């Protein structure tokens with residue numbers, strides 16, 4: 001670990017402190033490290049053949065014809081990528097599912113796209129985290 005000195009405008013530092021307090025950080029350094037890490041991750045060009053773990057969150061209307069079956073079929077077809085799925089009945093019509101996926105980054109992204117592009121899926125977001133080879 002190295003110690004560096006950086007210069008920030010007062011308003012920028014106030015904003016960092018506000019976010020740090022909101023998220024419950026007790027150390028400004030830890031808050032800045034996490035913000036920088038998140039920024040770097042979003043910029044990182046990652047090869048498709050690298051391993052990852054991911055959480056896919058989506059909402060769908062279970063009354064859309066055959067949709068629930070099609071979503072399940074997709075996951076069975078790619079059971080090697082699907083670790084587990086949690087299903088929540090949000091209301092009379094909508095279901096929320098969170099699927100934990102792991103495998104090659106390009107294959108995980110392709111499965112996520114096949115699920116979230118189905119008609120009747122109203123929200124879809126994939127959070128991907130780089131993993132070591134032995135994690136997948």
Ligand code: NI
Nearest residue numbers: 062088089095
């Ligand atoms: Ni449901």
